[in-house]
Ligand SMILES: Cc1ncc(COP(=O)(O)OP(=O)(O)O)c(N)n1
Ligand SMILES: Cc1nc(C(=O)O)sc1CCOP(=O)(O)O
């Protein structure tokens with residue numbers, strides 16, 4: 001599977017609706033701490049937009065809602081995997097991305113044969129507190145040698161300027177949050193990402 005090389009991650013459907021018409025073709029909806037009725041509305045809006053533009057929408061965490069709302073893609077971390085029903089997820093036809101941060105997590109991820117494996121944080125991130133320190137580009141190259149044919153996603157502190165190094169190290173796609181959402185001109189930053197990853 002070939003994934004678009006730019007993979008922004010957003011915390012609302014509003015961001016998805018803003019980014020996708022600019023040319024984004026792979027995007028994650030990562031919403032924390034909201035009740036199901038809000039999540040349902042957000043996912044439905046983002047799905048409708050992505051389907052209209054032919055973009056892939058990845059739902060983070062909320063696997064039951066992804067099944068219920070007939071989404072196409074799901075991202076799960078290691079703690080999510082502890083409680084997720086992988087058989088139900090696959091039965092629903094969802095494509096799967098899985099987070100990894102060390103070799104044990106990578107071994108577990110590979111056994112699931114996901115559609116991509118993410119390694120992070122490649123660089124320090126300000127988005128969330130993590131027990132993992134920055135992995136670095138050499139670790140991306142190591143992961144690339146271990147994932148086989150599974151596409152590799154770099155996440156954590158990624159920026160337009162850092163993306164070429166991640167691709168050179170072996171990433172197939174690069175995910176980013178604050179490089180876009182905290183930029184003074186997010187639309188221009190998205191355009192810069194699209195140009196850099198074309
Ligand atoms: C592309 C991508 N990679 C990693 C993550 C992190 O997932 P997880 O470890 O489950 O942490 P949360 O994002 O749920 O806080 C991701 N969401 N996307
Ligand atoms: C959501 C997430 N997961 C990570 C991991 O390493 O699994 S790093 C991360 C945050 C990415 O945000 P930013 O691009 O602003 O650093």
Ligand SMILES: [Mg+2]
Pocket residue numbers: 060061075076077080
């Ligand atoms: Mg998660």
